[in-house]
Amino acid sequence: MFIGPIALPNRLFAAPMAGVTDRPFRKLCKQLGAGYAVSEMVTSRKDLWNSLKTSRRANHDGEAAPIAVQIAGTDAPMMAEAAAYNIDRGAQIIDINMGCPAKKVCNKWAGSALMQDERLALEIVDAVVAACAPRGVPVTLKMRTGWSASGRNALAIARAAESAGIAMVTVHGRTREQGYKGLAEYDTVAEVKAALRIPVVANGDITSPEKARDVLARTGADAIMIGRAAQGRPWIFREVAHFLETGEHLPPPATKQVKGWLLEHLHDHHDLYGDYAGVRSARKHIGWAVRELPDGDAFRARMNLIESADEQVRAVADWFDELADRHPLLPRITPAAANEALADTDDTDCDASTSRRQQQA
Numbered sequence: 048m049f050i051g052p053i054a055l056p057n058r059l060f061a062a063p064m065a066g067v068t069d070r071p072f073r074k075l076c077k078q079l080g081a082g083y084a085v086s087e088m089v090t091s092r093k094d095l096w097n098s099l100k101t102s103r104r105a106n107h108d109g110e111a112a113p114i115a116v117q118i119a120g121t122d123a124p125m126m127a128e129a130a131a132y133n134i135d136r137g138a139q140i141i142d143i144n145m146g147c148p149a150k151k152v153c154n155k156w157a158g159s160a161l162m163q164d165e166r167l168a169l170e171i172v173d174a175v176v177a178a179c180a181p182r183g184v185p186v187t188l189k190m191r192t193g194w195s196a197s198g199r200n201a202l203a204i205a206r207a208a209e210s211a212g213i214a215m216v217t218v219h220g221r222t223r224e225q226g227y228k229g230l231a232e233y234d235t236v237a238e239v240k241a242a243l244r245i246p247v248v249a250n251g252d253i254t255s256p257e258k259a260r261d262v263l264a265r266t267g268a269d270a271i272m273i274g275r276a277a278q279g280r281p282w283i284f285r286e287v288a289h290f291l292e293t294g295e296h297l298p299p300p301a302t303k304q305v306k307g308w309l310l311e312h313l314h315d316h317h318d319l320y321g322d323y324a325g326v327r328s329a330r331k332h333i334g335w336a337v338r339e340l341p342d343g344d345a346f347r348a349r350m351n352l353i354e355s356a357d358e359q360v361r362a363v364a365d366w367f368d369e370l371a372d373r374h375p376l377l378p379r380i381t382p383a384a385a386n387e388a389l390a391d392t393d394d395t396d397c398d399a400s401t402s403r404r405q406q407q408a
Contacts, residue, residue: 279335
């Protein structure tokens with residue numbers, strides 16, 4: 048699997064999710080089997096580049112290559128400048144956001160709103176590719192099937208983007224109108240794959256190894272991208288990899304092994320955000336990890352009252368130690384429970400789930 052000249056270890060990708068796929072989460076996903084992980088979207092607005100929020104998103108210290116950064120905006124020259132800004136800070140791949148359905152993004156005609164204006168969308172593609180090509184940095188594009196059911200134009204945009212020099216296209220199998228409601232459809236993804244020579248990635252509702260296998264078979268896609276299903280369960284990547292290779296399910300991880308992964312993630316998270324903001328923004332990651340586990344709801348309610356980083360780490364360690372005494376292997380989450388859990392995270396793909404006060408802290 049290649050993106051331009053860059054070789055990837057496998058075809059299992061972690062989707063960009065604002066408020067989720069920060070550097071600590073990307074590192075964890077890569078450690079647990081993701082061959083590629085894309086950053087939270089970085090604004091093209093230059094006046095925000097020095098903000099604490101953007102500076103954290105542009106921090107790739109200790110992250111394994113390749114480093115991919117998603118940029119968002121509506122002005123072609125600004126997007127080109129944003130690409131150069133992120134390359135200067137370590138980006139090896141630039142991804143253009145044309146898939147975010149969040150109202151606060153689409154109301155400014157960014158994200159999936161760009162699919163309503165194909166001329167502007169291609170101006171942005173041309174400008175970003177022109178900025179990246181001299182530096183040997185490939186550009187990718189993530190989009191939806193279209194703005195609405197009556198306006199599915201992913202195929203037209205994908206063809207034009209390939210001609211403009213885009214190195215890979217990812218298609219989420221929903222329109223912007225759908226948000227995250229209903230079911231993803233893969234016929235449009237298959238049409239895009241059949242028409243393009245560059246790699247095409249399928250995204251949307253991939254919650255299990257079986258679903259990954261089925262989506263790859265149905266679409267012919269070169270890779271799959273997993274988003275919400277990895278929240279609280281980043282080991283899904285190694286589970287999918289094992290199933291695709293052997294046709295068999297990997298045994299559940301040891302509960303104490305999961306504890307070790309989560310504690311490592313917590314320490315990295317606190318280091319990036321500091322104690323105050325780190326404790327608060329880590330709550331959602333802990334909540335996702337325990338939501339389907341025995342007594343997870345009660346622990347999540349208690350954990351949300353903790354104010355100290357050290358106390359948060361101790362609480363997670365103690366809870367998983369107690370769980371391990373009853374369940375040496377992590378209780379398996381059923382596909383139905385995984386699908387239900389997705390419904391609780393509908394708005395996180397593009398919409399940061401921490402408050403403005405937490406982000407500024």
